[in-house]
Amino acid sequence: xxxxxxxxICKRFEKTEVLKGxxxxxxxxxxxxxxxxxxxxxxxxxxxxxxLEMPDEGLIRVRGETLFDSSAPxxxxxxxIRRKRLHFGLVFQSFNxxxxxxxxxxxxxxxxxxxxxxxxxxxxxxxxxxxQMGLTDRKDNYPHQLSGxxxxxxxxxxxxxxxxxxLCFDEPTSALDPELTGEVLRVIxxxxxxxxxxxxxTHEMAFARDVADQAIFMDEGVVVEQGSAVEVIDHPKEERTxxxxxxxxxx
Amino acid sequence: xxxxxxxxxxxxxxxxxxLFCLTLLFSLPLGLIISFGSxxxxxxxxxxxKLLIWVIRGTPLLLQLLVIYYGPGILLQKNIWGSxxxxxxxxxxxxxxxxxxxxxxxxxxxxIQSIPVGQYEAGQVLGMTKSQIFFRVILLQVVKRIVPPMxxxxxxxxxxxxxxxVIAVYEIIWNGQSFIKSxxxxxxxxxxxxxxxxxxxxxxxxxxxxxxRLDYFR
Ligand SMILES: Nc1ncnc2c1ncn2[C@@H]1O[C@H](COP(=O)(O)OP(=O)(O)OP(=O)(O)O)[C@@H](O)[C@H]1O
Ligand SMILES: [Mg+2]
Numbered sequence: 001x002x003x004x005x006x007x008x009i010c011k012r013f014e015k016t017e018v019l020k021g022x023x024x025x026x027x028x029x030x031x032x033x034x035x036x037x038x039x040x041x042x043x044x045x046x047x048x049x050x051x052l053e054m055p056d057e058g059l060i061r062v063r064g065e066t067l068f069d070s071s072a073p074x075x076x077x078x079x080x081i082r083r084k085r086l087h088f089g090l091v092f093q094s095f096n097x098x099x100x101x102x103x104x105x106x107x108x109x110x111x112x113x114x115x116x117x118x119x120x121x122x123x124x125x126x127x128x129x130x131x132q133m134g135l136t137d138r139k140d141n142y143p144h145q146l147s148g149x150x151x152x153x154x155x156x157x158x159x160x161x162x163x164x165x166x167l168c169f170d171e172p173t174s175a176l177d178p179e180l181t182g183e184v185l186r187v188i189x190x191x192x193x194x195x196x197x198x199x200x201x202t203h204e205m206a207f208a209r210d211v212a213d214q215a216i217f218m219d220e221g222v223v224v225e226q227g228s229a230v231e232v233i234d235h236p237k238e239e240r241t242x243x244x245x246x247x248x249x250x251x
Numbered sequence: 252x253x254x255x256x257x258x259x260x261x262x263x264x265x266x267x268x269x270l271f272c273l274t275l276l277f278s279l280p281l282g283l284i285i286s287f288g289s290x291x292x293x294x295x296x297x298x299x300x301k302l303l304i305w306v307i308r309g310t311p312l313l314l315q316l317l318v319i320y321y322g323p324g325i326l327l328q329k330n331i332w333g334s335x336x337x338x339x340x341x342x343x344x345x346x347x348x349x350x351x352x353x354x355x356x357x358x359x360x361x362x363i364q365s366i367p368v369g370q371y372e373a374g375q376v377l378g379m380t381k382s383q384i385f386f387r388v389i390l391l392q393v394v395k396r397i398v399p400p401m402x403x404x405x406x407x408x409x410x411x412x413x414x415x416x417v418i419a420v421y422e423i424i425w426n427g428q429s430f431i432k433s434x435x436x437x438x439x440x441x442x443x444x445x446x447x448x449x450x451x452x453x454x455x456x457x458x459x460x461x462x463x464r465l466d467y468f469r
Contacts, residue, residue, distance in 0.1 A: 050376050078381070086378045096373035100391045100468045110377035113387065144469040162378060 003028040009058035018044045020221040029195035033208035036218035042201045046168045050090045062087045089164035093171045095151045097143040103154045104139040107161050129157040149180035168199045209233040217241045256439045263426030270412045274347040282355030307353040319346040320418045343415040362397040395465040402458035406451045
């Protein structure tokens with residue numbers, strides 16, 4: 001059984017239909033990259049999975065547990081949504097670290113508040129995560145003292161600290177200077193090798209192909225093509241995918 | 252003479268201080284409540300509150316003092332403030348609290364709304380409750396941003412307390428001025444400026460210190 005099942009997710013803002021029935025599944029330990037032009041709904045999809053937006057229709061299931069089902073609209077109190085969110089982690093394009101806390105405190109805050117993890121254990125976990133991100137000597141720095149690439153790696157450690165079932169990335173390197181993207185991509189690549197289940201929205205096509213098992217090409221709120229990452233990105237079948245990728249090849 | 256004047260002015264300054272401290276004590280929290288009200292999505296709450304803020308910020312505090320002290324008497328045909336010094340002090344305090352709550356609420360609102368929405372969303376995605384997000388993530392960032400405008404407003408309050416004497420609340424200028432009539436000397440009135448200067452200087456140092464303490468993050 002797939003770890004994550006997403007069926008027919010629809011989302012409207014006022015009159016505009018942003019997601020028009022998105023479906024896919026993801027197995028444990030696998031990762032999927034989502035590509036598509038600007039405005040195709042990639043961010044909105046991730047926000048729906050993390051319940052920052054409520055889908056209008058569809059179904060979201062993790063490990064067989066139904067987290068969202070528009071045909072049985074119940075169990076959507078704030079407290080329940082808060083609990084359901086913990087199945088997912090989200091790494092933002094703009095990091096969104098908490099500026100008043102050090103790197104280490106950023107990672108420790110939520111496990112302490114949300115899961116009541118004992119202080120010693122929490123600190124050990126957080127330090128281990130930061131060292132995994134190559135940030136051991138940066139753990140006591142505040143976000144403004146870190147480069148964009150370092151901030152993003154702290155944000156990844158912070159998301160991992162809650163041990164989400166699925167970790168989502170929304171263009172994790174788009175806000176970075178080109179020379180800093182490498183260090184963040186390397187960390188994500190390592191997570192993929194360690195079998196972290198991930199959904200990666202990215203404009204880095206080579207990365208999307210190499211790091212993910214599957215790829216999904218989205219356009220105007222629908223899944224146009226999906227399959228193995230190498231197939232979709234190197235040998236696209238659909239005309240729209242080909243056009244999109246050739247525009248990238250030129251750039 | 253100098254000693255007599257100084258003692259008298261000190262006594263007046265205690266009245267000033269009392270009004271200053273009590274105004275802060277009530278208007279700092281009340282301002283926060285008003286700011287939440289003005290940001291409420293419920294129109295029945297936000298519209299009247301915005302109207303109140305507009306009226307209070309759009310009219311002189313001097314006028315508000317007069318309206319609050321004399322208004323109820325004219326409308327209800329009785330003095331709700333009680334008689335004597337205490338009654339006038341309470342009326343002045345009420346006027347100051349309403350006025351400063353409205354000003355503070357606008358500063359709070361500006362501070363709260365200047366926090367990027369990504370900070371709330373990061374907290375949400377990390378499974379925090381609304382109150383955890385507000386108290387553990389947002390609040391300190393708001394405090395950092397509002398310290399400079401708040402210190403301006405609070406130093407203005409030090410000087411604004413002198414307006415209370417329009418309804419005969421004793422404070423330092425009242426005492427200074429009384430020497431003109433009783434002794435025919437005007438310098439005690441000018442001397443009151445020293446007290447204001449020293450006190451606002453002290454506050455400036457305090458706020459500077461707070462700003463410094465919050466300098467460790469951006
Ligand atoms: N809160 C909102 N209200 C109204 N429209 C929205 C909202 N959020 C997104 N949209 C619209 O939904 C569409 C899809 O947006 P989305 O951010 O999901 O695209 P995207 O694929 O992530 O694009 P990009 O590659 O530029 O990040 C856009 O047309 C956008 O204007
Ligand atoms: Mg996006």
